[in-house]
Amino acid sequence: MMGERTVMQEALFYSFSLEDHVPADHLLRSIDRFVDLGDLREHLRPYYSETGRPSIDPELMIRMLIVGYCMGIRSERRLCEEVHLNLAYRWFCRLGLDGAVPDHSTFSKNRHGRFRDSDLLRELFEMTVSRCMAEGLVGGEGFAVDASLIRADVYRRRSVPGDEGLPPDVTGRAVREYLEVLDDAAFGGSTPVQPKRIALTDPAARWTAATREGAFYSYSTNYLIDLDHAVIVDVEATTSVRQAEVTAQRRMINRIQERFGIWPHRLVADAAYGSAANLAWLVEEKGIEPHIPVFEKSGRNDGSFERADFTYDHDDDSYICPSGNRLRRSNRNFSTPRTGIDKDGSIRYRARQHDCEGCALKPQCTPNAPARKVTRSIHEGARDMARDIATTDAYLVSSRERKKVEMLFAHLKRILKLDRLRLRGPSGARDEFHLAAAAQNLRKMAKIIPMQSRAAA
Template identity: 65%
Template sequence: MMGPRQVAQGALFYEFSIEEFVPADHPLRGIDRFLDLSDVRPLLASSYSSHGRPSIDPELMIRMLLLGYCQGIRSERRLCEEVHVNLAYRWFCRLDLTDPVPDHSTFSKNRHGRFRESGLFRHLFETVLQRCIHEGLVGGESFGVDASLIPANANQTRGIDSKDGLPADLTTRVVDEYLETLDDAAFGASTKVVPKYISPVDPAARWTGADGGAAFFAYSTNYMVDLDNAGIVDVEPSVPIRTAEAFAARRMIDRITDRFDMTPDKLVGDTGYGSAEMLGWLVEERGIAPHIPVWDKSKRTDGTFSREDFIYDPATDSYTCPGGKELRTYRRNFSKPRKANGGKDGFIRYRASKHDCDACPLKPQCCPGDPGRRVMRSVHEAARDVARDIRKTDAYMTSFIQRRKVEMLFAHLKRYIGVPVMRLRGPKGAYEQFQLAATAQNLRKLAKLVPQPQPTG
């Protein structure tokens, strides 16, 4: 028997509780367990006036922003619509059925003022990270570092030739932020090479073809990850240049040491972090074992002897060539021995005697076009040797496999957190977006790995 047609009957009174409506195993309940926003209002107190109309609760706006990243909602306009109709979202944001949802324009107004000036997003990230440490998800012994390209929110076909420069009358917020980062080693000061094009809407974004395809404007998001449970311990934006990404890694290690008193025993990374300066900083200044391939271009491809064919003797600070002759930094006998120092490029030069090379039968295989052979050694060569020795161990192979955890976080960032391209513009927009995204990833990991406490009785 077919039942009667269902017709909605409006009732005069309802007895309804959002708390009872949201299931106990809903993902947002797990995230809410670890979200502590008790410090938001004191942190922003100085940014609000003591008189005037009451503002929207800043905790509500932060909850809505984190909700958007946790659920992969890219548009703030759509976020407001979803919170309006979704009861679970209303519960997470502490809104009742009749409470109004803030307008989407409210986020932009507060983002460019109170939130960024107060360092709120960094505070939120570190608060969640502290909870990860408390729950045992961060061991602090082995860290992995990597960077991923994020296309900028800019038209890739409307770049300005860098020779022409930006228009003199172009004065916008992102241009001011770009000028502020010209001396930052993670942005403008990372290289002297001028990019081919500059974006007028986001000049801090770098024109790059680092992914091997067509060039485009992009930023790099840099993650420092604890390899025990793939928890993000720090995040830093930069331009997609190898030196900038290495500097961002150093900045993150220093910040983790200062804020949480954690210095890893080893750092795992790819060849982009294997420069002599980076390895020297890790080994000589921080005492961190570099599980990183060495960036080395000393291998010759013309059939002549490479630097690895020469044997270095640290006792005499000299090299011995395949013909048994000695290469030294100085050929004169000084009354006071001099210690060789690297030049401006960071290399020490060892030279063979022209007389020895002229009489050597191996000269065609060694230096056929030069009067004498010269070998260059980095001032950080000892640290590079440490990295080479580590690469021969089984522990390095384990680290090589663990490094994939960082790459998986980038895939999660682009697919589930909803950051395949930049939403915001400018360096400060990159800071906000990457910090909120990393905070959301850590919250999701806490909700997944830390079990819900069982009720007693």
């Protein structure tokens, strides 16, 4: 007998529990163990009025944002729709079946107001770092640092040449933030070089052609990670230039030392962080071993002797050329002593002209000049230390471990779908990077510490 569809009849009473309908192995159920928002209200209390109508619960908004960034839901409008329909999202946000989901405009209002004024999203990220440390996922021995370009939310044709500057009639929140960070070493003050073009909708975004793709406007997200389990211990938003990324590295190391008391033994990075000044800062000021390739400019492509062919004599403070002659800071005495240090922090060692004129190796050494010159950085000791480390087996291990930070960037763009910013201005980039890094740490803990082991413990 063919069955017939039964007509649904509304029951008078329902016995329904969200707890029973969220799978035990659901990602949000595992993440929920590590979300501690107990201090959130006290942190925000100074930013709320004591009178008036009660506001939307800030913990609800933060939990919804965690859902959005953990599950790759980029739009806040779509996030509200998903939380309204998805039982697991409702369970994580502590909403019952009849719980009202806030309007998407509530997020914008709070983000531009209380959340940024109180630096709440920074506190949320640091909460995940503290929890990772409590779970034993942060060793504190070896760190890695790197930066990745994230496209800015701008219309590339609405721009002006960089040497013209912004027109006086351009206004907006992103423009005000751009003017505020003109002297910041992580943004406008990072380099005296003018950008080729300036976007009118987000002037702080940098016009860059650093990838194989066509040039685009971007910000850089900078990660400092612990190498034990690839936990992100700090994150910083900067403009997309090398000098700003080195500045971010210093800020992050200082911040974790002050905030968490972590002093890494070694730092792993690529050659972009191998400048003499940065290596000296790591070695001399922080006591950190630089597992970093040295940023070299002494190479020659004409076949002549390079600086590496000259031997430095520490006791005499001079270089010895392949012919045995010495190159000194100065070959004559001055009535007023001179330091011999250039503005770029380098010292020039010069050979005597009559030594080079009769030298048989002059065509291989200095064919186009009467005497050879060799430059040496005032931070050459730190550079030599980095070169010595690069010959060890530990350096090979560090080079392999550095891929962990690159994998985090791939996860950020492919899984969390943060390959393009949705918010504008330095504050918008900072908010998105904090939330994304917090989501990655939460997902990391959920993956490493399974529910079964915690239940057994």
